[in-house]
Amino acid sequence: MEEKSLEEIHTQLKAKCLSCDLHFVVCTEYPDRHNAKSLYCPECGQHEGNFLTWASVVASPIRREVPGDARPTDDMQATGVKAVKVKNIVETT
Ligand SMILES: [Zn+2]
Numbered sequence: 417m418e419e420k421s422l423e424e425i426h427t428q429l430k431a432k433c434l435s436c437d438l439h440f441v442v443c444t445e446y447p448d449r450h451n452a453k454s455l456y457c458p459e460c461g462q463h464e465g466n467f468l469t470w471a472s473v474v475a476s477p478i479r480r481e482v483p484g485d486a487r488p489t490d491d492m493q494a495t496g497v498k499a500v501k502v503k504n505i506v507e508t509t
Pocket residue numbers: 433434435436437438457458459460461462
């Protein structure tokens with residue numbers, strides 16, 4: 417099995433805020449710096465450690481995920497892509 421250097425892997429800290437139910441992912445090359453106590457919820461601002469968290473080591477560099485093939489959000493707003501995605505999510509749930 418090929419061994420990956422530290423630049424070729426990253427950790428995804430997956431979190432669910434127990435105050436507002438937002439799910440989000442922190443992609444980091446320094447997983448020791450992050451845990452439920454260090455997180456701030458991007459939606460409600462909660463910083464009391466009130467999160468469920470999971471961690472995955474991913475065998476690819478962070479840049480494959482962020483930005484990966486995503487477009488800058490300013491571009492999406494300008495072209496209306498964001499509105500289409502939101503509409504599709506509403507229609508399929
Ligand atoms: Zn929250």
